[in-house]
Amino acid sequence: MVTFDPFADFRMDGHVAIVTGGAQNIGEAIARTFSGAGAKVAIADLNGDKAKATAEAIQAATGNEVIGMGCNVTVQEEIQQCVDTTVKAFGSLSTLVNNVGWGKAYDDPLTVPEEEMIESYKLNTLSAMKMTAACRPHLLQAKNATVTNSG
Numbered sequence: 001m002v003t004f005d006p007f008a009d010f011r012m013d014g015h016v017a018i019v020t021g022g023a024q025n026i027g028e029a030i031a032r033t034f035s036g037a038g039a040k041v042a043i044a045d046l047n048g049d050k051a052k053a054t055a056e057a058i059q060a061a062t063g064n065e066v067i068g069m070g071c072n073v074t075v076q077e078e079i080q081q082c083v084d085t086t087v088k089a090f091g092s093l094s095t096l097v098n099n100v101g102w103g104k105a106y107d108d109p110l111t112v113p114e115e116e117m118i119e120s121y122k123l124n125t126l127s128a129m130k131m132t133a134a135c136r137p138h139l140l141q142a143k144n145a146t147v148t149n150s151g
Contacts, residue, residue, distance in 0.1 A: 013038035015144075017095035018086050020073050020131060023050040026150065027099040031055075035062040039095065042086040044071035046100075065090065073100050073127035076134075083134045094142035096135045098128035098149045 010033075017034050021027040022043035035041045035058050043058075045051035048070020055068030067089055071082040087093055103120050106112050128149050139145035 010037050015039040015094045016086065016090040016092050017097065018042045018044055018082065018093065018135065019097045019099055020044045020071065021100040023047050023054045023068070028054055030097055030099060031066065032058050035064045035066050038064060040065045040090045042089070043068040044082045046070065046072055073131055074122050076130060079131050079134045087138055092142060093135055093138035094145050096132060096139065096147045098131055100127055
């Protein structure tokens with residue numbers, strides 16, 4: 001029987017990643033994949049309890065260090081706390097995944113209420129820019145640093 005190892009060619013040993021919106025769904029899958037590939041992972045999510053539970057489950061499954069924390073990525077102080085906590089826990093930062101995103105589906109985009117558009121822009125666009133800016137000093141020190149925006 002041939003065994004398939006999805007991490008044979010994809011390794012992240014020595015990398016430290018922050019995954020926003022990482023407590024469930026796509027963010028959780030990203031965090032699980034990175035941890036399985038050897039990275040140390042910080043899961044940042046609006047639901048801090050879920051982020052911590054997800055981190056514990058991933059760490060138990062992969063054996064690699066994973067932390068979870070609450071973080072509202074629209075609040076600058078919480079963004080900075082997330083970055084500081086990650087660097088304090090793991091000593092560096094080399095990977096950022098801005099995975100937070102939200103929006104309702106509308107048949108006609110011209111019917112979207114202005115306030116909803118503004119809130120969506122703050123969450124989907126400004127938060128990624130602010131998180132990247134907060135991580136930038138650490139990413140510039142890392143070899144092969146990456147930033148991925150999804151959500």
